[in-house]
Amino acid sequence: MSETHLKLAASQRDWIAVDWGTSSLRAWYVQNDGFVQTNARSTQGAGSLTSSEFERVLLDLVGPWLKVDNTPLPAVICGMAGSRQGWVEAPYVPLPASFSELAQNVVRAPMRDTRLAPVIVPGVCQNNAAGPDVIRGEETLLLGLLSEAGTQRRTFCLPGTHSKWVHTENHRMLHSRTFLTGELFALVSQKSILRHSLEGSGDMDLDAFRRGVTDIKTGSASFLGSLFSIRASHLLNGTDPHTAYAYLSGLIIGTELKELQESGQLKPGDVVDIIANSALTRGYSSALTVFGATACVHDGDMAALKGLSKIRKDLTDDLVSN
The missing domain is CATH 3.30.420.310 (2-keto-3-deoxy-galactonokinase, C-terminal domain)
Incomplete structure (x- = not known):
């Protein structure tokens, strides 16, 4: 695979970024200087897996990137791997919420293979007069854009199987609405x-x-x-x-x-x-x-990668390695 020259926020060391959707899986190997060295995709989305299958599927995809040493490689995962039917549930953060709360509420995923230390980014939820709603995965894409943008009020649309609309201001998600x-x-x-x-x-x-x-x-x-x-x-x-x-x-x-x-x-x-x-x-x-x-x-893709990079920068190595 060819090297992708996309400069991201540098972290303490190399790590893996993962966006795990319902029907697909994509991953990037990110060097500690912030460059993306390689990437891979799979059609084994979270919707087709049981909780016991996530580790095997992820290792099948990123196994060639892993080294045998005493330090596990951090992996930051967003999307449906953190759903109630996913790998391990990462509870929702209530709206309105600041994007900094995503890194503060990551959940470790159980891993038998000691070469990898994965954490899962939480989704966000809304249960107020605006109506109940949930988002899982799209919050990280939003972070990827807003981490480099101003603080003005913005309207985002994330079309797909379930179309998401999110309003943001001052790096905070205010409210959301989902259409089928x-x-x-x-x-x-x-x-x-x-x-x-x-x-x-x-x-x-x-x-x-x-x-x-x-x-x-x-x-x-x-x-x-x-x-x-x-x-x-x-x-x-x-x-x-x-x-x-x-x-x-x-x-x-x-x-x-x-x-x-x-x-x-x-x-x-x-x-x-x-x-x-x-x-x-x-x-x-x-x-x-x-x-x-x-x-x-x-x-x-770029929004997801930038959002995961921002979360990785906000995490300590202790959190993803111990």
Whole structure:
């Protein structure tokens, strides 16, 4: 693997950064001078593992990086490895919370192999008048951006299976809101009757997507009321399945943004920081323009790595080694 010349916060010695999602696992070997020497990926996400399998899966991925000596290599892990169904639960930190609280509440993961000393970053939770919500993994991506940013109020969108919206100010996470957008789209497009009228391969029909977003924004279409019309239009008018697929995506993402607008969390003129690596960034960026907002896109891998680096810098070697 080639060396990645990304300068991060230096730590006392070499360490491993890990972002363990529900469906994927990614890791980086970081030298003590802050340079990323190598990286690796796996499709063995936390959602497919039992607690007893995490150590083996991690060692399969990073084992070639480990040395046999008397000092275990620190590993800082964010994401679903710390969920209740993960490796070991890292309890949520309540919102509002400062980012410094993430490093203060890491949890050691049980490890039989003495070459590695892993700790898991906690998620954050909200259980107040704003409504119950939980985040696990995305808080570290936010830290990666805010550790180098100012203190002004910012709005973040982290699209995916579960789309996360977080408002921050003065390096504090104020409140969050999660939408089942990606999961709902997958269910409707793959499991419902609409699957016979949709085709998602190839480039997204952006015009049809924006039409779906606009119909929701203006009220000319409602989400539930428009779903079956996609099927009927295909049967009666021969609507192209690629067009229907994009229009459905526009309806669902448009509904997400409409709810944010109606609650005052999204306003014309807002700049929304999107953190992602997927094609969703294009859709969300386009949808935000329909609502009069502007998107600023950030790479998810780099945000995760920078956030993990900040947490590693705040940890002592005693915490991750003993």
